[in-house]
Amino acid sequence: MGAYAQTAQTTDAARKPANVVVLATGGTIAGAGASASNSATYQAAKVPVDKLIAGLPELTSVANVRGEQVFQIASESFTNANLLQLGKRVAELAASNDVDGIVITHGTDTLEETAYFLNLTVHSEKPVVVVGSMRPGTALSADGALNLVNAVTVAGDPTARGQGVLAVMNDEIHSGRDVTKAVNIRTDAFRSPWGPLGMVVEGKSYWFRAPVKRHTVNSEFDITQISELPRVDIAYGYGNVSDVAYKAFADAGAKALIHAGTGNGSVAADVVPGLRALREKGLFIIRSSRVNQGGFVLRNAEQPDDKYDWVVAHDLNPQKARILAMLALTKTQDTRELQRIFWEY
Secondary structure, eight states, X not given: OOXXXXXXXXXXXXXXXXXXXXEEEESGGGOBXXXXXXXXXXXXXXXXXXXXXXXXXXXXXXXXXXXXXEXXXXXXXXXXXXXXXXXXXXXXXXXXXXXXEEEEEOOSSSHHHHHHXXXXXXXXXXXXXXXXOSSOTTSTTOOHHHHHHHHHHHHTOGGGTTSOSEEEETTEEEETTTOXXXXXXXXTOEEOTTOOSEEEETTEEEEOOOOOSOOGGGOSOOGGGOOOOOOEEEEEOOTTOXXXXXXXHHHTTOSEEEEEEBTTTBOOTTTHHHHHHHHHTTOEEEEEEOOTXXXXXXXXXXXXXXXXXXXXXXXXXXXXXXXXXXXXXXXXXXXXXXXXXXXXX
């Protein structure tokens, strides 16, 4: 045996098991169907975290694991208040000397939004991993058990420190910034337009790239300093679209609107006057793209953003653009600053 292999084995053997806390919020990973054949029809958020952990004795060989039930809801019902409560609890645990990593079990519908929110607001280098499943634990070929074991593996892995908040699904490690739910009935549902950061194979993390956008300890947003989030809404672009939805959101108190535009965040000719009028009244207009994978909005392309005083969302999809816009508006009301934030995060 070579010296390198001996050193690696000695290091692995000497390393104490990590202390990982599993924060449960509900979702499909805690769901149950009527029978083993129900993989798409089931009730989410039914199984408590203690039962999830007890059903996976394999976790004891991965880390010292304890669970905490934060919520028990389907993720489509997540609110801003839920995001704030969860973020503050994650920050508290990350500051504890006896916690090495944190796993959050989460419904897949808004998993990407929560992961990005935590990536922007939790000031810690400790691994924070968000995980879900596409099938309930009662289904044939359920994916939740392995996803959870892999998530705990990554959360307890020192090589995951400083990588930002991660999402672990289907053996892949994704950046919380990039990952999105691209399919709703397959276990390979989560993808990143620029590719995953790495993979988990037989209990070991393998890394292929690192995130370069600002996150966690390098972020100007701090969950411990945020008590409320401004209202930001999303309006969808499509053929024959009107400005009715945009005006309704503005009347309901939105401080900014994410335009989920076609292609390069395009805005229909009939909608442009309405958006310009809303901006003149103080509402921020942010152009994003409804393109499923890798929608990239260029400033002053399709629309004269400088002239209209609009912002572009860069490569963020509409739902992630909403998360960043809410946080950005807690810091500034200046359009140039908002655009700077969208470039950097």
